[in-house]
Amino acid sequence: MQRNRSGAGGACPARAFRFNGTLCACDPGLYMANGSCVGFEAGGEWVVSSGVSPSPTFLTTVIPIDSIKRFTQSQAILLEATLVFLLVWLALCLALRFTKFDGGRTAWFRIRWWLSRLDFYDTNHWLDDNKVVIKRKTELGGTFSVASWILFIGLLSALLYQIITKRSIEVHRVRPANAPDLLSFVNDLEFNITTISSMSCSHFQGPESLVIGIPGFIDYRVFPLSDYIQYKCQNTSSGPTISLKCNRCQIPRRDHFISWQFVDLPNDPVTAVGFQFNLSAKDHAQDRHVSFVSGAITSDTYTNNKPKTFRGPEANVLKIHLFPQAYNNLNNLKLIQPLFHDFISGTSFSEASDLQASLQDSKDGLVNTTLYISYLSDYIVEINKENMIGIVGFLADVGGLYAFSIVIFLYFLMQCEARIKKLRHEDTTMRNILRQKRAQRNWDKLRKFVMFTWGPNNLAMDENKSKRRHSLMIDSIHGIQALHRKKQPSRNNSTRPDVAEGCFRSSESKHDKLDTKEELEIHQSNMFSASQ
Known part of the structure; x- marks a missing residue:
């Protein structure tokens, strides 16, 4: 983008040139902002939205x-x-x-x-x-x-x-449209376009008429713009923004043209390097959903040539398509969907010398812009949603x-x-290991229980007593077997005094050798069984 201003101290800023003796202008594709020449970047792709979001579940x-x-x-x-x-x-x-x-x-x-x-x-x-x-x-x-x-x-x-x-x-079905169907589409349309430049609304000359139909055809008509559309201009840091609004607009069956211009002021010529716009539509009865298209156009959007600056009598045409959509799944919402179709570049300059000559020519002292709206009203798109899975x-x-x-x-x-x-x-293998661990654990529990109940000393004494009892029992058994092996002479000889006295003496000698009461009782019981 460009802007013409006096150079401070007789010098122009970087990437600028002098024209008309005292004024400075930026090179093609640049515009003046805060005393320096800057370029305009489109900043992303075009955005198109139907305005209908999924219903909440x-x-x-x-x-x-x-x-x-x-x-x-x-x-x-x-x-x-x-x-x-x-x-x-x-x-x-x-x-x-x-x-x-x-x-x-x-x-x-x-x-x-x-x-x-x-x-x-x-x-x-x-x-x-x-x-x-x-x-x-x-x-x-x-x-x-x-x-x-x-x-x-x-x-x-x-x-x-x-x-x-x-x-x-989302299922789309296309059916032919007739006049009653098209009359049911009543939308509020708003178009905002910013001319990227160093101009202001003081350069703006508003549109006065609305052209319906193609010039030269029988349906060509010209109407006052105020009967259909309200417009206003607002200054921004990127340039003047033109807003066009139409409330309760219906879909006509012909094309519409709206034109406006920016003209030179004394010592302040007009130039532009691009356009940024947003066109939205919403149902007048259901303003919850808004469909829109937005984007930016630079001088090299459609060509690979050098950056350009727009200036001259030929119009820069922005062609917009509008077509009706009926959302049957949203209470029969009738919404107009805008789409950006084409941009036709007007008079532009890519060389600094050509731009310098144009800035000095009063015939080129305007930036002409035309909005071309084409209604695709032959068919209506009916939209519904079907579940994919139950x-x-x-x-x-x-x-x-x-x-x-x-x-x-x-x-x-x-x-x-x-x-x-x-x-x-x-x-x-794993179960056997667990069984061995369980058996070892139970045995350890048993040992701890015995040691806690009787103690280690009692266990040792009981062990010694059991060993002594075991040895006495073995001796007694050997004595009984010896008595049975001896020959018994007769029943009368068994009462002889010398035999009884020997047995008594033998018992006394063994009795003297016994240490404890328990051993004496065991020996007496053995003698009693032997005598029998």
């Missing part, structure tokens, strides 16, 4: 859908995260298998044991022929069971994301994902146990 009110969309962007991220978690889990379980049991005394054994408890493939493990089917839980089965759950949860989250974000599709389809998808997750890791489990024989009996 229970899920959208409970779950932060917008945050999820910004974070995930697509299902690919969810599937990649699932794959990463799955590989990490399998790597951890593989590293865990390299640890040793060590008699079940380490924490690694307890971790591996509880991992085997997560196995729900307990009846699908390798079984020998002619064996009763029993439930077996192995570490490998627990690994694949958790892996199947990770895969299932990841796939289920991707399915839920698809249902939430794409639970319905409750039965959702349950079928969930069941399919679950079966896929279970079957794929069951296949891996059967292949591993069929090819590696050591894996067939790993549950027996």
Whole structure:
């Protein structure tokens, strides 16, 4: 963009040239802002919006859908995260298998044991022929069971994301339009266009008429603009902004043209380097939804030539298409959708010398702009939404994902146990270790109970007494056997005084040798049995 102002101290700012002796102007494609020449960047792509957002549902009110969309962007991220978690889990379980049991005394054994408890493939493990089917839980089965759950949860989250974000599709049907249908479209239209330049509203000459139809045709008409549209001009830092408003506008069946100009002032010629505009439409009865198109046009938008500055009698034409849309799913909302169709460049200059000559020519002293509105009213687009999936389809998808997750890791489990024989009996190994630990623990409890009840000294004394009793019993048994081996002469000889006296003396000698009362009682009982 350009602006003409006096150079301070006789010097023009950078990227500017002098014209008319004392005035300065910026090079083509630049405009004067705060005493320096700057360029205009379009700053992004064109934005077109129908103004109709998805209707809120229970899920959208409970779950932060917008945050999820910004974070995930697509299902690919969810599937990649699932794959990463799955590989990490399998790597951890593989590293865990390299640890040793060590008699079940380490924490690694307890971790591996509880991992085997997560196995729900307990009846699908390798079984020998002619064996009763029993439930077996192995570490490998627990690994694949958790892996199947990770895969299932990841796939289920991707399915839920698809249902939430794409639970319905928008169906467009085109039908021919007739006059009564078009009369039902009553919208409020607003068009704001900023001419990027160093000009102001003092250069502005407002439009006076509205042209309907193409000049030269039979339907060509000219009407006062004030009967249809209200306009105003407002100064901004980027240049003057023209606002055109039409309330309760209906769709006519012909094209419309609105033109306005910016003209030179003394020592202040007009130039422009681009246009930035926004055109919006909303239903007069339902102003909740607003459709719009917005964007910016620079001098090199449609050409690869050098930057240009617009100035001259030829008009810069902005062609806008409007077409009717009927939203049957939104209480028969009737909304006009604007679209930017084309830009026809007017008189422009890309060389500083040509621009300098134009600034000194009074015939080129204007920037002419024309808004060309074309109504595509032959057809009406009817819009409705249809659900992609119901409750039965959702349950079928969930069941399919679950079966896929279970079957794929069951296949891996059967292949591993069929090819590696050591894996067939790993549950027996772990159970045997637990049995040995349980038996050792119970035996330790019994020893502690006995030591707490009687103490270690009593245990030693009782042990000595039992040994002495055992030796006395053995001696008595030997004595009885010796008596039975002797020959008994007769019943009368058994009462001889010398035999009785010998036995009495023998008993007295042994009785003297006894130390305790318990030993005497044992010896007397043995003698009594021998005498019988």
